[in-house]
Amino acid sequence: MSYGQVSTWLAWVPKENAELAHRVFKTNGWLRSDVHPLTKSNLVGFPLLHNPPQEALERTCKGRFPLPQMNIQEVTVHPSIVPHASMRHAVGMWLKDRNIVTNELLDSLPAKWERLGELILLPYGTFDGTEWNEVKSHAELPTLWHQIAESLGGTSLALQAPIANDGYRSPQIELLHGTTEVRFTDHNVAYAFDAGQVMWSSGNVTERRRIGALDLTGEVVIDAYAGVGYYTLPMLVHGKAACVHACEWNPASIEGLRTSAALNGVESRLKVHDGDNAASMATLLGVANRVHLGLLPSSEPAWEAAIRCLNDEGGWLHVHMNVEEKAIDDWVKATVNSLNLIASEWQRPWRLQPHHLERVKWFSPRVRHVVLDVQTVVDSMN
Ligand SMILES: C[S@@+](CC[C@H](N)C(=O)[O-])C[C@H]1O[C@@H](n2cnc3c(N)ncnc32)[C@H](O)[C@@H]1O
Structure with missing residues (x-):
């Protein structure tokens, strides 16, 4: 082109x-x-x-x-060579054709963005400020959004916004052009969902891959906070889990999860539990080899259910949490203590011990998103 x-x-x-x-x-x-x-x-x-x-x-x-x-x-000039230069050029041409003074506007264009399939997500706050207000009230504005999306190699354009503090952790992106329905492949796993209704954390890429690299052959897994399948799908596609029970209460996430499972051909090994995991995990007591607890800032509300869902042979918990960097060691000790208290309260035939702590990403300047892998052990009588 x-x-x-x-x-x-x-x-x-x-x-x-x-x-x-x-x-x-x-x-x-x-x-x-x-x-x-x-x-x-x-x-x-x-x-x-x-x-x-x-x-x-x-x-x-x-x-x-x-x-x-x-x-x-x-x-x-080819847009695909250096996307930022292409965006700058596209915006520059659009403004010049409409006699709008360009330099400050061009300098305020973002250097980074996210891409989900054909949807380009620009950072929160892009196009803010009085200089942009004139542009944003222009009758031909839709053609600018279209050209920006195209210059960055996409077909749709949206602005990021903070994740809502609701139970769904809903995204609040502002669609500027095209559609929020996305479809893409990440590490050979296909995902399809409505990015306008379901959050996707690109920053968790290493964790998705780490969890996908575990050999789960023959295992029954519970994903207590499944979303669109960030971890459920890698565990089925790459980990070869025998069955993943995916608990999720957001209908939009469930729709994406089912569509994605079908795209990956793993729907026969997936059991979706629609609704609050407090209710669905109560129906899964003693069935699991592994429970994935992927909710931020804390997955603590489901710890007790998770311990009750592990089978008598025991297994693994993957506990997500946002923790201040300097408090991580103390948090690990306190968490393992709490888990063991719950295990003894429910007379489980094993105790839990920490196996690995994964630092996934910085959540804020001093707070890390961490995942603690906890393994059950049976104390020897000798
Ligand atoms: C943050 S998202 C999952 C994100 C994913 N683990 C990641 O790190 O990218 C958490 C999901 O848990 C769901 N959720 C939160 N509380 C729940 C509950 N009590 N029962 C079922 N689903 C729940 C939300 O709707 C959301 O889809």
Whole structure:
């Protein structure tokens, strides 16, 4: 797809010197990254940001390759090369065509965004401020949103917003263009859900993979807070769990979970329990080899049920929690104590001990999202 024509300086060098010249131009910071190099007979033309001073060119090329032939030429800017440059260019062109002064607006464009399938999610607060208000009241605004999505390689565009403090941990994203229905693959697991109704934490990628790497062959697992299957699906697809009981009370998450399970061909090993896990886990007492407790800021409300759901041979708990970095060691001790108190209260034939603590991500400047893997052990009588 052609994206826009710009005039640029081109430095032409013989093909046999192209690799070295590319390195040299790049090191000097001269190379444009939003335009492909051109070729012409046995020459390669490198797009440069400006015409380097003759003396600098001579010093740089001397003894390595012939002095490049310089010219200015109309070239096509490709959006896919450097997405940020493409977005900047797209917004710049849109504003220029409507005689809106651009520089401050362009400088305020975000350097990072998230992508869920075809949906581009820009950070909370993008396009805030008085300069953007004029733009946002423009009658042709929908075409700007469309072009931004396209410049970043997507078809839909939305703004992130803080996760709601409701029981569903609902996202509150603001859709600007297209749809919030997403479908994508993460580490060979397909997910499909409505990102407008269901939160997705990209930051938990390492944890999804770690849990997916466990060999769960033959295991019955309970995912107490299943969502759209962040952990349920990797445990079924990669871990090969015999059965995952997925507890979830948000209808939108359940719809995404069922759709995704079917996409991955694992629906026969998935049992969805619709509603509060306080009720559904009470029907799963003594059945599980493993319980996944993936709720933030704390999964404590389900600890007692989780201990009662493990079978008599015992097994594993994966306990998620937001904990202040400096308090992590104390939290581990306190958690294992609490779990053992519950286990003895319910006369379980084992006790629990910590096996591994995974630091998943920073939740806020001093608070970590951690996962404590806890294993049951049976004390020897000797
Ligand atoms: C934060 S999400 C899961 C996120 C995922 N574990 C991750 O880290 O990306 C937690 C899910 O638990 C569900 N949930 C919270 N409390 C619940 C309860 N008592 N019973 C069933 N589902 C619950 C919410 O609807 C939400 O889908």
